[in-house]
Amino acid sequence: ASHATAQRTLAEAFALQSPSMEATAPSVGAGANGSLAAAARAQVGPPTNPMATALLTDQYQFSMAYAYWKAGKHADHAVFDLYFRKNPFGGEFTVFAGLEECIKFIANFKFTEDEISFLQSVMPMCEDAFFDYLRGIDCSDVEVYSIPEGSVVFPKVPLMRVEGPVAVVQLLETPFVNLINYASLVTTNAARHRHVAGKSKVLMEFGLRRAQGPDGAISASKYCFMGGFDATSNVLAGHLFGIPLRGTHSHAYVSSYMSLDEIPDRTLRNKDGSKICKDFVSLVKEWLCKIQAADSLRNVFGDTNQSELAAFASYALAFPSSFLALVDTYDVMRSGIPNFCAVALALHDLGYKASGIRLDSGDLAYLSIETRKVFHAIEKEFNIPGFGKMVITASNDLNEETIDALNKQGHEVDAFGIGTYLVTCYSQAALGCVFKLVEINSRPRIKLSEDVAKVSIPCKKRCFRLYGKEGYPLVDIMIRESEPSPKAGERILCRHPFLESKRAYVVPQHVEELLHCYWPGSSDKPRAELPPLLKIRSRCMQQLEKLRPDHIRRLNPTPYKVSVSAKLYEFIHYLWLNEAPVGELQ
C-alpha cells in the first residue's frame, strides 16, 4: 500500500533536508529570488521535526490550489494576516513563538516525487499539468513579515503578514498556524507560571510523559524554556536546543532496593581525593542512629524504611557531588527525610555537599515547612553550616493555581518541577490563531461574521507599538501601508477597529515598528536574523518586564489597547457596508 511506502520513505526523505547534505539536494530557484532563497535555506536549516513537510497541510489547500490554477488565478498576489482573537488562560497578554520553525518550514518547502504521486492518487480528477505546477513551486516568491519571536503580543494585531502567489500562500496556512498556535500557547503558559512563581524560584519542565506526542513534548521543552523556565527533564530537547537538563530518580528506583545488603561496593573517596571511606553504608547507619538519638529531633523519627535507605545510599555512591533524593516513596517525615539526612551527613563527612530533596505527593506547603525545620535543626545540632538551606523541590501535579495557593499558605519550596498542566496547557489546550486574506491583487478584502469579534481587519497593514513617558507600551496601532508612520512626539488618533465611540489621541514618547521581514529578504529589505533560543528567552523576559504590571496580574488584568488609524477605520467600515447584504425582517 502507498502509505506503507510513505512511512518508510519519510525517514529517507529527511536526510535530504539536512543542511550538511545540501550539496546533493536538488536546486530550488524557481522564483525570481531563487538563488537567494537557496542560500537562506542553507542558513536556516531544516525544521526541528522532520515531519513538518509540504504535505503537512489540509486537503482543502490543495483543492483550492487546483481551483485557482484552473481559473488562472494561482499567481494572484495575496496578502494574509496571521493573528489570534483572544488571549489565553483568562489573561491579557500572549507571548509569540514558533516563528523560527515557520521560516525553517518555508525555507525547505518543496514537494518530492513521492509526495506528488500521492497527491495524484488522492486527486485523480485533477489535470496532470497541475502536478507539474506543484512540482515547480517553492517559497522563493513568498514574503514573510513578522513580529520577532518572544515578543509580547495582543489580539487582532497581525503576528505575521504573509504575501505571495495565492495558491502557494494558502498551502502555508495550515502548517504556519499549527507551528504558531501551540508554540505561543505553551510559551505564554510558561511565562504565566514564571510570573506566579517569582524570579527567585527554579522552574523545571517535567512534561515529556504527559505531553501530546513526542514533539508535543519536544516543543513544550523548547517553548517553556523560552517562556522563562530554567531546565527540562527531556534529554532530546537538551540535545536539540541546549536546554539545561535536570532529573534524579523515581519511586521505582527506591522500591527496586530491598536492603542495604544489596550494595556490593561501599567505598567512597573523599571529595578532595585525600582518603577513602571503606564502608560508606556503615557511616550512613551511624548518622541515622545519631539523628534518631538527637534531642532536637527525637520526637520526629522512628524506624525508617530500609529499602529506601539502601536506595539513597546507593544513589549517593553514584552521585556523591549532586545527591538529591525523592523522599516520598514510603513516608516523607517518618522515613524519607531522616534517611536523606543520614546519607547527606555521611557525604558531608567526606567533604561532599548534598543537593537536596524532592517531594512528589502530599501537602507540599506543610511538608516543605516541616522539612526545612528538620534541615535547620540538623544544621544546629551537628553544626553543619548551610544544611538548613538544602534545596527543596516539589513536583506533584503543579500549575499556576497550586503555586499561587502555596504562596498564599507559605511554603519552603525552592524549585518546582511542572509537567502535565504546563505542557498540555490543561486549562486551555488550544490557541485560536487564524490566517485571513486581507488583500488580493492590491484589492483589500474583509471577512464578515455575525460575531463582530470575528470580522477581519482588511488591507495590507503596518503595525506599531506606541510607548508612553514612563516607558510602558500604551497601545498598538495598525495603519494602511500607504499612510505615514506614527512619529515620536506627534499626536495621533487611535481608534478601536469596530466601535465608533472608542478612540483616543496619543503622543508617543517612542514608536516601535512591529513587523520585520524574515523571508526571503533582499538588498533593500534585509532579512531579520533568527536569534538563538537564549536570546529569544531574554527578549521574552524583557518584554514582560516592560509591560504595565496590571496587564500581567493574574486576577482581573487590564486589557491592553489595540487600535487602527482613522483612515483604516473609515476604510474598514466602507468595505463592511459594501459587502454585507441588507437584511429584511419578516
Added chain:
Amino acid sequence: ASHATAQRTLAEAFALQSPSMEATAPSVGAGANGSLAAAARAQVGPPTNPMATALLTDQYQFSMAYAYWKAGKHADHAVFDLYFRKNPFGGEFTVFAGLEECIKFIANFKFTEDEISFLQSVMPMCEDAFFDYLRGIDCSDVEVYSIPEGSVVFPKVPLMRVEGPVAVVQLLETPFVNLINYASLVTTNAARHRHVAGKSKVLMEFGLRRAQGPDGAISASKYCFMGGFDATSNVLAGHLFGIPLRGTHSHAYVSSYMSLDEIPDRTLRNKDGSKICKDFVSLVKEWLCKIQAADSLRNVFGDTNQSELAAFASYALAFPSSFLALVDTYDVMRSGIPNFCAVALALHDLGYKASGIRLDSGDLAYLSIETRKVFHAIEKEFNIPGFGKMVITASNDLNEETIDALNKQGHEVDAFGIGTYLVTCYSQAALGCVFKLVEINSRPRIKLSEDVAKVSIPCKKRCFRLYGKEGYPLVDIMIRESEPSPKAGERILCRHPFLESKRAYVVPQHVEELLHCYWPGSSDKPRAELPPLLKIRSRCMQQLEKLRPDHIRRLNPTPYKVSVSAKLYEFIHYLWLNEAPVGELQ
C-alpha cells in the same frame, strides 16, 4: 554548539532507521535474542515520528541507569506495569492505543555515537565504562506483553507489562508513557464523539491547525480514525496511514474573488462527455434568476453576494463531480444557499450531481433545518430527484456537548468536521498513565501512597476479562502468575483490590486473556501481530459494541468492575502492611 549539530544530524540519523536501509545499519544482537530482534526490527519498521529516538526520555532515567550500573544492579530482572488510574472525560471506559509505536520504538532502540557523546557531556561525573555499557544495549532482552491496540480498557489493569534488565526498562518508561498517553486519550475522545454522533453520521477530523505541534496533529489523525472517525483533512496523515482525506475550500477562497468577470474559461463538458456548455457562468446566472423568481422560494432570497457566486462557479468548474461549497462567508440564507443552489442546478443540467454544503458559523441546528427546507423546495419546484438529500456538513468548534445539544434540538447535519476540541482533548488534555515497578528479581514490589487510589498492585500478573451469559464483559481480574487461569463455567471469587467488603463470585461464560506477547517473541511465545490501522479500528468499534451500554452512556455511566483474585488480594495486603511504617499520633 553541540545542540546545533544535534539538529543537523537528527535528520541524517533518521535515514539509518529506515528499513529499506537496514543492510547498512549496524547489527544489534547484543542480547540472547539478538538475531530475532534484528529480524523483528526489520519487520516492524521505524517509529512514525523520527524524533522518537532513545534520547526521548527523562534525564533521571539515565541518572538511575548509572546508579544501577554502579551498584552492579543494572541487569536485575524487573517487571513494570503500565496502567492508568481513572478513565478520562468523566466516562467509564478508555480505548487503548499507541502499542504499535511503542513496539517500533523498542525495535529501533539503540544509541548513536552522537547521542553517547551528548550524554557524556551532560553527565561528566559518570565513568567512561558506563557509556560503553550504553553503547551496547538494545531491547533484545526486553519482553513486552500488551493488551491488543484498539481494545476497551479500564483503570488499574495493566495495558502493558514490560520485563527485562531494570536499567533498560527504566529508559523505556518515559517514551512508552508518552506514546500511550495521548494516543489512548485522543482515541477515546474520538470514540466518544462517534458514540454521541451516532453510526449514520460522517465524522471528519479537522484538527491539524489547532493540534499541539506537527505530530500532535499527525497522531490525532491516526488515532481519531482508530476511534471511529471516517476521514481527516491532514494530507500527511493520509499519506502515512491511508486515512481517507476530505476538504473543499475556505472563506479566503470565497473572498479572493471579486466578480464573475474573473472566470476566464467558462466552458464545461457534460458529465457523459456528449457536449460542451460554452458559458457555465451564464447558466448559473439563469438558475439564480429562476430560484429568485420561484414562488416557493421567493420570500427567502434577495440579491446574493457576487464574489461568492464567482468563487462557487469557479470552484464548480474545477470540481464539477464533487462540488461542495462553504456557504457562510457573507450570509448563509441570503447569499450562500441561493448561490450554491444556482451552481448545483447548473451542474445538474450538465449531468453532474453536487455534493453539498458546509456551515462553519451561526446556529447550526436552525441553519441546517432551513437549508434542508430549501433543498426540498428546490427538489420539488424544479423536479430534481435527490436534491433534498444533499449533504450538509457542519464544522464550527464542535465537540461532544455541542453535538449532543444539536441532537436534542433537532438538526439536518449529515457530516461533522471536528477540530480543536477533538484533537487537543480540550475537556481533559492529558491521561495519567503510569509505569510502576511490580517485581524485581522475582520479588514483588508495591508503591504506597497516602491516597489509596495511588497504591500500585504488586507482582507479575496475568489479566483476564470474564464474559457473562449475554455476551457482555462482566469484570476484569488480575491474578498472580503462578495461579491457574480462570475457566469458563468455573466459579471464581473476584475481589476489589483494596476494599475488603467488595467481592463477588462469577461463573464466566467465556474467558479472554488480555496480555499477549508483542516483543520479541520466541518459538514458545510467538509474537502477536501488529494489525493494520483499519483492523485496529474495527476492533475498537466491535469492543465498544460488546460493552454493556450503561458503561458507555454520557450521563452517569456505570463503572466497569476491575478485580483481583483472592490470592493476589491477600498478598497485596500482606506486602502493604510489611512496607508501611506504623504511625504515631502526637
